[in-house]
Amino acid sequence: MKKVVLVTGANSGIGLALCAHLLSQDAQLQLCLACRNMQRAEAVRQALLVSRPRAQVTLLHLDVGNMHSVLRAAEEFKQKCNRLDYLYLSAGIMPNPRVDHKAFYKGLFSINVVCMFATGEGILTQEDKVIPIGLQEVFATNLFGHFLLVKELEHLLCQMDHNSLVIWTSSSNAQRSAFSLDDIQHQKSHEPYSSSKYGSDLLSLALNLICSQGLYSSVICPGLVMTNLTYGILPSFFWTLIMPIMWLIRIFTNTFTLSPYNGAEALFWLFMQKPESLDPMAKYHSLTSGLGNNYTQPHKMDNDENMSEALYVKLLELEDTVRKKLRDEDLYIKTKN
Numbered sequence: 001m002k003k004v005v006l007v008t009g010a011n012s013g014i015g016l017a018l019c020a021h022l023l024s025q026d027a028q029l030q031l032c033l034a035c036r037n038m039q040r041a042e043a044v045r046q047a048l049l050v051s052r053p054r055a056q057v058t059l060l061h062l063d064v065g066n067m068h069s070v071l072r073a074a075e076e077f078k079q080k081c082n083r084l085d086y087l088y089l090s091a092g093i094m095p096n097p098r099v100d101h102k103a104f105y106k107g108l109f110s111i112n113v114v115c116m117f118a119t120g121e122g123i124l125t126q127e128d129k130v131i132p133i134g135l136q137e138v139f140a141t142n143l144f145g146h147f148l149l150v151k152e153l154e155h156l157l158c159q160m161d162h163n164s165l166v167i168w169t170s171s172s173n174a175q176r177s178a179f180s181l182d183d184i185q186h187q188k189s190h191e192p193y194s195s196s197k198y199g200s201d202l203l204s205l206a207l208n209l210i211c212s213q214g215l216y217s218s219v220i221c222p223g224l225v226m227t228n229l230t231y232g233i234l235p236s237f238f239w240t241l242i243m244p245i246m247w248l249i250r251i252f253t254n255t256f257t258l259s260p261y262n263g264a265e266a267l268f269w270l271f272m273q274k275p276e277s278l279d280p281m282a283k284y285h286s287l288t289s290g291l292g293n294n295y296t297q298p299h300k301m302d303n304d305e306n307m308s309e310a311l312y313v314k315l316l317e318l319e320d321t322v323r324k325k326l327r328d329e330d331l332y333i334k335t336k337n
């Protein structure tokens with residue numbers, strides 16, 4: 001049976017590297033690239049087909065930060081495909097990132113220096129905004145849009161005859177301290193990225209606890225990877241300049257995976273595993289040794305079942321509110337026309 005794989009954020013960085021890797025491994029695969037920019041997605045599809053001309057690669061228009069788009073994309077996917085084995089949730093944003101230079105220099109001379117380089121903890125903030133539906137943009141894109149997509153595709157994911165796996169691209173920057181159940185959208189502070197990634201860790205655990213038969217969920221951390229996202233933090237010339245330092249840092253922390261191919265290691269490793277053999281409490285890390293060897297290692301996540309179930313309940317409540325808003329909007333547009 002051909003495996004069906006859906007990847008969000010497939011047109012660049014880690015998502016794209018994963019797609020190329022998957023196709024090189026399994027030519028029988030049915031791969032669906034879910035992207036918001038169809039022109040770029042088509043260019044990527046053509047590029048992937050150059051090395052695998054017979055591969056089955058389709059496109060799905062999906063803006064994961066737009067809930068209308070999520071519902072439409074899920075409907076379109078369900079019409080096209082009657083199964084889904086792997087759902088890779090790789091789309092993500094970190095808008096207006098700022099490095100706290102004072103905290104960075106302080107961290108350089110502290111005992112937590114390795115942790116600072118591995119997680120970016122305490123030195124990175126972002127400026128978030130509210131999108132038209134009334135949600136915080138980072139929360140909507142990195143967490144809620146993906147949650148809604150999983151809910152919409154639940155019937156395809158929960159099958160009796162085979163297991164399927166939802167895979168969240170989380171981060172080492174996912175910190176419990178940045179997340180609050182009273183402020184799941186992170187309206188009140190300046191680490192919405194960290195909060196949304198911690199939320200995805202919790203949600204993955206909740207999916208394993210709550211969801212029906214056949215559906216499994218896992219979380220990965222790609223390490224620090226040079227992509228459009230990181231080039232948004234510091235200018236690309238700066239990253240190029242400090243590249244030798246980064247190679248050096250790799251000797252002390254194997255989390256500096258640096259290339260999208262290395263960063264996608266854990267995503268690909270999960271594709272090779274049986275979903276039921278995975279640990280729901282683990283985050284699977286892509287790691288690269290000082291000598292450049294890639295491997296995947298599970299690390300226990302800093303979360304608990306009660307918190308993850310509480311987040312799940314809050315997301316269900318928000319889902320109701322959002323669906324009602326979308327219905328009202330549709331009604332308004334219909335009566336206007």
Ligand SMILES: NC(=O)C1=CN([C@@H]2O[C@H](COP(=O)(O)OP(=O)(O)OC[C@H]3O[C@@H](n4cnc5c(N)ncnc54)[C@H](OP(=O)(O)O)[C@@H]3O)[C@@H](O)[C@H]2O)C=CC1
Binds near residue numbers: 008221
């Ligand atoms: N780079 C790093 O060091 C790390 C990255 N990550 C995570 O890895 C994932 C991939 O990021 P990375 O490859 O680094 O960065 P990129 O910016 O290269 O990739 C992000 C992808 O997400 C897509 N995307 C963003 N917003 C939306 C949206 N609203 N709807 C649909 N697609 C969207 C982008 O599409 P488009 O091209 O249209 O913008 C792009 O394909 C993210 O979730 C990120 O948080 C985690 C840890 C470290």
Ligand SMILES: CC(C)=CCC[C@@H](C)[C@H]1CC[C@H]2C3=C(CC[C@]12C)[C@@]1(C)CCC(=O)C[C@@H]1CC3
Binds near residue numbers: 117118119124170233
């Ligand atoms: C010498 C040198 C490498 C300087 C760069 C300092 C910081 C800008 C980086 C140190 C650790 C990095 C990091 C991230 C961004 C850039 C740093 C803070 C991430 C937060 C990027 C997105 C993620 O999801 C996790 C990364 C962890 C490490």
